[in-house]
Amino acid sequence: MFRQWQTRTLKAIAWISLASAIVGMFIGFLRASEETIFTDVSIGMLTGILIGFCCSFSEFFVFSNSRLRMARQMPLWQLMLLRTVVWCGCILAGMSLPIWLFGLPWQDLDTYLIENFVISAAIAFAFSSGIELSRLLGPEATSALITGRYARPRLENRVVLFADLIGSTALAERLGELQFHAFLSDVAQDFADPIYKTHGDVHRYVGDAVIVTWPLEKGVKNGASLHCALGMHRILDRRASFYKKKYDTEPRIRVAIHCGQVAAGEIGDWKKEIALLGDTMNTTARIESAARDLGERIVLSDDLVKSLPDTIGTSIRALPAYEAAGKQDKLTLWAVDLHG
Incomplete structure (x- = not known):
């Protein structure tokens, strides 16, 4: 059963990373000029993969891991804050590493850094709140109450x-x-x-x-x-x-x-x-x-x-x-x- 859980978890992380890569590519495409379209799309894809992988990995193997009692026994506000901080760190790393790997000047990062980070942090906090609401009510009950x-x-x-x-x-x-x-x-x-x-x-x-x-x-x-x-x-x-x-x-x-x-x-x-x-x-x-x-x-x-x-x-x-x-x-x- 544990191997089945590992397989399902790794598949979920892979799908989340793929979805994040597609979103990143789309954002890169929207912001690209004709001269930089390949670079911007590639950076967007890599950024999406890094953010999706790091955030989902930390969620499945740390915050939602029933074997790690310390995380699950923290007060709700502390757990939500810690998750948001960790995810924000993943977002910063995901935005910074592609710039470094492509050897581009850091000014390219500064252009959209504040805007992207604020949006990403807000999304991270919203997801964290949703996860804890789902844990409080149960996934099925949460879905049922939302959909009516x-x-x-x-x-x-x-x-x-x-x-x-x-x-x-x-x-x-x-x-x-x-x-x-x-x-x-x-x-x-x-x-x-x-x-x-x-x-x-x-x-x-x-x-x-x-x-x-x-x-x-x-x-x-x-x-x-x-x-x-x-x-x-x-x-x-x-x-x-x-x-x-x-x-x-x-x-x-x-x-x-x-x-x-x-x-x-x-x-x-x-x-x-x-x-x-x-x-x-x-x-x-x-x-x-x-x-x-x-x-x-x-x-x-x-x-x-x-x-x-x-x-x-x-x-x-x-x-x-x-x-x-x-x-x-x-x-x-x-x-x-x-x-x-």
Whole structure:
């Protein structure tokens, strides 16, 4: 999964650099005279590549890198300011290096330096604000609120994942409110990696649980939702020593995954959110209860198993029919072998 993330990230950086090169060439063309068109277009292209590459590289591998906790734990205003300063440095370097490489007099840079830098810095700050807004609301919710996709409720087919910490009540009593909050924050940051890599969207944090969703096609493709659950377990196992040292515990989770139709739409006025309602959400909660009652770590609904590809890279086994509260029919469920 990490190699897949690296490949996707490098492709994204390449596309951003290419788009920046095209923009730079266009600006160079607009400002060029007949005698300097080749030089100006070439400088514009190189400037665009440098700015696009440096800014996107710093974003993906530093500011948006879930493995670098220091950046993600900074206050919002500090992170936005730091990102803007770094991007402005990338912009200055991108504007200066091509002049030096082409051996042109520095007066050529001074002509548009202030104008270009102010425009670029404003764009950098706007992008930084947009990125943090997207992180605050979630990429899908941000896009939906801007486009108005959920201004009126609509029916969608989705995969829903509930991940719940085991033994959190006793842990909260032992740690106290502030330490327990810090503990949940660390767990949430660890979960960000498998959620991002499987293209999931955090719908909501509910106490010690997290709800993740995918459009049905994305959630079942290559078993993405299942691999997200497995990734959550693996990252907690890998960081067990960290949690043991800091909180004197090794966190464990139960995961329930189901799929079906939900009603999605905006709720609220001063504070809006995208609400997902319906039997699919209720059934997923019942499946999480089944995982607790049956002592299983990952439990899948029969509907999800039927939608997954034949090869999912792990073994599953049938569980006894489960009689869930509020459901007329017993649930057909499957357990995942974590070591399969």
